[in-house]
Structures are given as C-alpha cells and as structure tokens.
Amino acid sequence: MGITERAVYRGQLTKLTNSASEYLNSSDSKSDKTEDIDLIEDELVSFIERTNSVLGTLRKCNDKIRPSIKLENAQKEFETIYEYEDKAANILSHLNQRLKRLRKCRDNLDTSSSSSLSIERKKEHTFSSAKLPKLSLKVFSGHFHEWLPFWERFRVAVHDRTDLTGADKFNYLSNHLVGKAADTIAGFTPTNANYDSAVSLLLEQYGNVDKLVDHTMQQLMNLSRINSRHDVTKLRKLYTDIRAHTRSLTALNVPSSQYSIMLRSLILHCLPHDSVIDFHRLHPSKQDKAARSIEDENASPSVGTSEHSSCGGDQLNDILSFIKEEISSLEMAELTNDRRTRTSKVANTCKTAAGLLTTTNIAEFCCFCKSNSHLTEN
Template sequence: MTERLEWMKKKRRTICASTTKPLTRIEEEVSKDVPDCDKLREMLSILSTKEESLTDIDKGIEDETPTDELEAEIANTQDYQDHILTWKTRTKRLIQKAESERPWVSNASASSVKSLNAQTVKLPKLVIEKYSGEISQWQEFWSQYETAIHNNDVLSKRETFTYLKSYLTGAAARAVAGFTMTDSNYDAAVELLQNRFGRKDIVISAHMSKLLSLTPVKKSSDVAALRHLYECEIQIRSLESLGIYSGTYGCLLCPVLLQLIPEDIALDYTRKSDLNDEWKVHELIKFL
C-alpha cells in the first residue's frame, strides 16, 4: 500500500466517524412522534456535505487501489454510501410529508377552508409495477416512473438511481447492473434503458408481434378465450399512443382476427358489416 493510499484511507475513516453523529441525530429525530423539521434540515445539510467529501475521497482511493483489490474496496464503501443515501431519502420524504400536512393558520373564509380540505385529502399510495424487460410494457412503466420519480425535484440523481434499480428485475436489472450510484451513471443508465427497451421502432414491433401471435378461439361458448382475445385492444391502444393508428394496418389485421375467432361469430360479423367499406379494427373490436 502506497503512503498516499494509506493517508486517504485514514482520512476516509475520520470522515466516516464524523458522519456518524448527524446520522444518529437524524435517526433519533425521525423516530419521534413529531419530528422537528428544522433540525432535520440542519442535519441533512451536514450529512450532504459529509457525503460529498466521502465521494471525493472514495474516488481518489479507487484510482490508487490495485485492480485485484478494487472490487472488494468498492463493496466496502458502497454499503456505507447506501446507508447515507437511505437516511437522506427517508428524511426528505418525512420533511415533505410534514410540510404537506402542516395546518394553514389564517382567517380564511369557509370556502377557503373547504378548498384546503380538498387539497389535503389523503390519496391512495402510488404503486409502480416493477419492469422486467418486456418491451411491450416499457411505455406503461416509464410513464409512471417518470411522473412519480424521474421528474421529482426533491430527489437527487443518486437517490433517483436507487429507486430506479429497485423497480428493475430480469433483463432490465441486468442491463444496468454494472453502474455505480453516481449522477452521470444515472443519466447513462436511463439512456441505455431507453435505447434497449424504449426505442419506438422496437416497441411498435413488440406490439405488432403480440397482435400476430394471438391464440385462436375454437368455440363461441369459450368466453374466457374470447375475453383473452379481446385484450388485443391493449396493443392497439398502445400503438395509437405511439402515433400508429389502426387505419394504417386495419386491412391486414382484420382478416387475421377473423381467422382467430369461431366461424359462427366471424360469419355474423361479415353479415352485419358493410362489405363495400374497408374493414376497420375498432368496429371489429366493438363487435366482439
């Protein structure tokens, strides 16, 4: 171990020791029935300063550490950084919640009070489904995640990155597995996910593939199978949100759908439809 590396590790131990105090005070304050938000803000500011110092010293240590020891070194530092990040996120969330629930003291009129009560109604908890890498589900996942977390100004990019990784599984999780929690890596991870799962051409292809691989229904009495077939409307709506309307592919999809439904239902549809007009997907879906 070089003298410089030894000195940096000693400095990191000192910073970690001084970081313990604000962490402990935050944990104690958060555990109270009525936490003091002003104290939490002070400790949060101190903790952020300590975190920046640790990030700088960790980068220097990584640059000086031999390659064969680097993995173990990163693992040791990551746990402590994650601990800091966890408490920063909890503290910010608690402050935000406390401020949103703070009474508004004024001589407001009855209408103003009614308006305030309407604004402070407790909404259901937002649940974002985890994303496994299914391309046809990317749009739905990203729209929820982008609104709730990606565009949340209260969170730092490192905190947002923590949330992002917690919502990814399977192929999506493996795609960003090599990224450490840094601001620049968050941007790189989002770009990678967008390019791999969110490109318009591959999303369109995924929805079309689902439409063309629907399971045929043999009997008109098989209601469960018909309902499953009717779910093709989900793919059609998803395509429309991408600017691909059924009018551009309806003449191809309608014959395919008619071959998938029982003969008596297909015959009934052709009798009731105007054969002089082009087949329209929405009319067939509505008929089903």
C-alpha cells in the first residue's frame, strides 16, 4: 500500500512541476499591469503551496518505505528519491525567484503611480484607495472536514465574482486542489463551459449533505476519552472539537433535536467518572426530578410544582456549560498555583535583617583611621 501511495504522489509531483514550468514560461510574456501582476502572484503562491504539500506527503511515504528497502536496491531507490527531491527543489526555487521579481515590479509600479498624484488628490482618495489585505485560500486535499471551510472561502473569493471568466475560475480552482480532490477534476479542460461541470462534480463528491453529516457524526463518535478531570488540555480539546462538529451540523441545517440526546451520552462516556458524578448531581435526570416533585407534594400539598423536564437540546447545553465551567475552574486553579509558586520562590530568595546579620561577615574597623586593629569606641 505504501509503494502504491508513493507512486501516486510521485506522479502528482511530476504533474505539478511540469505545469509550474510551463506556467513560468508562459507568464513571462504577460503584461506588467497591476491586475496581471496580482493574478500571476496568486497563481505562483498556489503552485508553491501545492508543491510543498505534495512534497511533504511524499517524504512521509518515503519514511514509511525506507525500512523495507532491500540492500541490493538501496542505491537505486535513494537515487530516485533524491531525483524527485531535486526536481521539486528546483521548481520551487524558480517559483520563488519569479515571485520575488514580480513583487518588486509591483512595488515599482505602485511607487511610480503614487508619485504622479498631487497632494490634494491623495488627500481626497486616502480612504477610497486603501487596499485591503488579500484573502489567502488554502488548498483542498479531499478530506471531508476540509470541504465546508474551503468552499465557503472559495465561493466568496472566486465563485461568486462576476468579473472573472469561467476559465479564470477553473484555473483558480485547479490550483487550490491537491491529492484526491485534484484527481476528481483532472479530466476536465480549463474552459468556460467545463467550470460549472467541475464544480458540480466536486459538490456531488464532497458537498453531499448526507456524506458530510455521516462524516461529522463519525468524528463525534470517535471522541477521545479523558482519564483525569485535572487534564485541562484534553478537556479543552474535547470541548473545542464538540463545538466545531456541532457548528458543522448547524451549517448543514441539521436540527439539534436529531443528535442532542445521543451526543450527550457520548460526551458523558468521554468524561472521567468523578466528573460524570458531579454533572448528575448538578443536573439530575427527569426521573429524579419527578421523584423530588412527588416528595415536595407530599410534604406540602398546597404548594404547586412546576415541570423541570428538559429537551435534548437543553441537556446538551447543560453538559457543554458544565465542561466549560470545569475548564475555567481548572485554569483559574493553575493560575493560582503559579502565583503561589512564584511567591514562594521570591520569599526563599529574600533574606531578613536578622539573617543578614547572622550570615554576613562584616569586617570590623575604626571609622576614623580605617584601621582594623581596633574598634571605633576604643
């Protein structure tokens, strides 16, 4: 499996280096207008990010296979590994050099254009000419948990723009896909007509709501169990993961009533035993509340009782609030312990006046003649 996976990423790296090389040759002939420079810069950055991503994965594959390489094949294997490394390093060097020259060219254009404006014109358009920072799009490798963040940013930055052609959007899209995601649209030619087809295929493969919900629920079912209630790091990670997954479900329009009760049980299973006891003590079940209500009615029949039963969503909010309070309490306790430790260290390093008198050797001498053969009073 490792050899097959490595072959796939070697092929992907070869495609990337060839495409980058062709792009470098073609981009040299483009004009030096500011809008062209911005477009070329985005594409160069995309090539660099994709190449580094594939190269990093290929290195991991090489590390896995390295122990199983036979001695008689070692020289050939290592020569091939270094050949791919050198190919990637070479194209990255050219890409970075081209990017450096491009940014220098844009700085020169900005300088020359700004110097031609009058002072009054600068004052007039100070606010309107301010340039917003560029939105950097991350690459999508084909993992389901990456799709929603990737697509939302890509949709706003590229897909919904009316000033870009379908071919331009296709180039942006293909430059931000690697691995399995890149293979999904590898058969399409970057044209206006094919862009919508490529997007539809990606949405069918990775934007399917049922698949995304199943994947998110699987992630929730695989939450790690915490052994100690004092492990604030794992407790915060558990809380953060749950919040992230529930937000994903909300974004997919899944009502909390469909998963709250099951998720509550999963979370309780992940918490330490003593934390579960404290939670049930603070948030008793419906049966316990009903029993208490009956006892209250028997004790004072004239007093009316109110119903305290909560729905699944309230139960989920209860346990999340409980975990958040646990985290806050543990962090406050850690701060207090740190403060005590620092205070103790300071106290140990400070000496009292009596200690200084008993531990410091003070030379006795006459304050008039500075002789140490007799005291001042003599």
